[in-house]
Amino acid sequence: MSLLELRDVTRTVIPPDQPALTILNGVDLTVESGDRISIVGRSGSGKSTLLNLLGLLDMPTSGLLTFDDRPVKSYSSAARDRVRGAQIGFVFQQFNLLPGRTALENVAMPLLYAEGRSFWRRKKLAADMLEEVGLGNRMESMPDRLSGGEQQRVAIARSLVRGPRLILADEPTGALDLDTGSSVMQLIDDVATRTGAALVTITHDPAIAARARDHFRLDRGVLTRAESAELAAESGAVS
């Protein structure tokens, strides 16, 4: 049983007054619990589009996308939203924290869409999560008072606070310097390992990609497996 599966997935958009544009073409990918997957590719190769599909934010134009072996098409839109909220955590390149809300409120935000204990105890859960990413002393800080690395830690705490089974990171270190980037990646890795969550990281940094076990390369909408992060990145350089 796989967590997430893509079979011959195509994503086509038809921009206004222009011919159809195929962004993803015949993509096959299986994500199991505990997987560490990296996807590298140049800008515009379709990485974010792929991640949106993995995160159930978008639907394939053709092909099969399943979550927990169930075709995503068979979910209602609200059910898809709820599965996403409960099972998937996003980490974005530009952090995407809510401005004007404290770190604590930002981390507690996903729990507003939970039920029962998680909902009612969201303050406590969020505080614990912030402790875990080393920001126990910055709970009441607004995002604009935090450094880039700190903001990304808050974003990581937010993506993990509901205990997702899949973590999707879209260039998580793209806006950070080298050292901060690697410590942030270490943090994501650690938490994913501890909770047994699968981690899919999109990056164009080979050093970040090297942390994964399975390496993929996306080139003009075509996904191919590579033996190593170096090979994935190199083949990109060659083409």
Add this chain to the structure above:
Amino acid sequence: MRRAFTSLVGAVIEAWQELRVHRTRVLLSLIGVAVAVCSLTTVVALGGIVQQANQELSERQSGRPASLFVSAYSNQGTAIDSATMDATWAETLARYDITYGSRVMQTAQAVPFTTGVVDVQTQAVDQPYGEMHRVRLTEGQWFTDEDAAGLAPSLIVNQIFWERLGSPELRTHPTVELGAQGGRPGTTAVIVGVYPVGSYETEPAMFMLADQLSAMTAARPSAVVQDPYGGGGSTRYEMWVPPAISDQLMEVVKRDFSSALATPGGGTGGIQVDVYRQDYAQYGDDPFLVTKLVVGGIAVLVLLLGALGLVNIALVTVKQRVREIGIRRSFGATAGRVFFAVMMESVVATIAAGAVGVIAAVLLVQNPWTKDLIGQGLVSDFPPFPAEAALLGLVAATAVGALAGLLPALVAVRVKVIDAIRY
């Protein structure tokens, strides 16, 4: 069920945080709503107060719905014997179990004040009259059984009368000598109550009990002075009955009176009996309908203008928040939830603004200056702030919030998540 509850609470929390973050903008937009709700509530409250004042005034003059009057006269123009009339009246009240019935006689009584003797307009009535005409007193109380049984006549005088006596404490049982003239002693009467006057009234006036007036007149016929106001000393017979049975009652009372007054030999031919209704509700239509419609129309217009401003600002706000909505959606917020949260923002905010507006309206209407302005000469006793006006203000604020929230909520739902979080 559990999900519905957490969704509701969650949406309110979200809305509240949102309002807190956009404090200034929200405050600015809400000023309009608060002002609109304040005007609506004020206008409705003032309308209600003026209407109530009008109604009370007309009730004081021509009775509460339904008030029936009985009059009888002979075709030859001779007066009907008042003893016979009184007896028939008493019988009729007893037969139909009518609690609220009163005779009303307009007379004048000579009252010696320090400035000289004045013929004071006097209404002689029966005890139920106070309730029937909602007579309100500022001092003392309406005629009691004890007053009726007392040997000395009791008087309820108006404010002017009382003040001319130097505003004596009623506890001290102040008295006046009715009909005292030229050293001749009059009848001692006790003042038991004081009623307020409109500012257009300048003369002393008073109420006394009809039976006590008759007793006094019988003892000393000269006590009755010709009524200077044209009442002619004739008696009016008045009853206050449930409107539902008033038509039926008018017929039977007329029949009973006609047969009771018929002369033994001559049948009813020589006697004309009339039973008629005179209160403001007799025409069925609400006489204040037009006022209500005009006032309500203006208020709704004002509120709609407020709502328009709110929609405008809410729309701008939502457009600036597309990204935030996308982020929330990617963390599990359903479209329905986003719709509801945006709607709640508007509702929570307008309810708060509505509360402020209602409070402002209460302060506006209930201050002494306004009371003076509208109460002038009309309302002796200013009615309290109408609760339904306050309620209407809050309901209108909520409705406007929901209405103004609808459009932004629809816009929020249509936000494309992937476009919203793309940088």
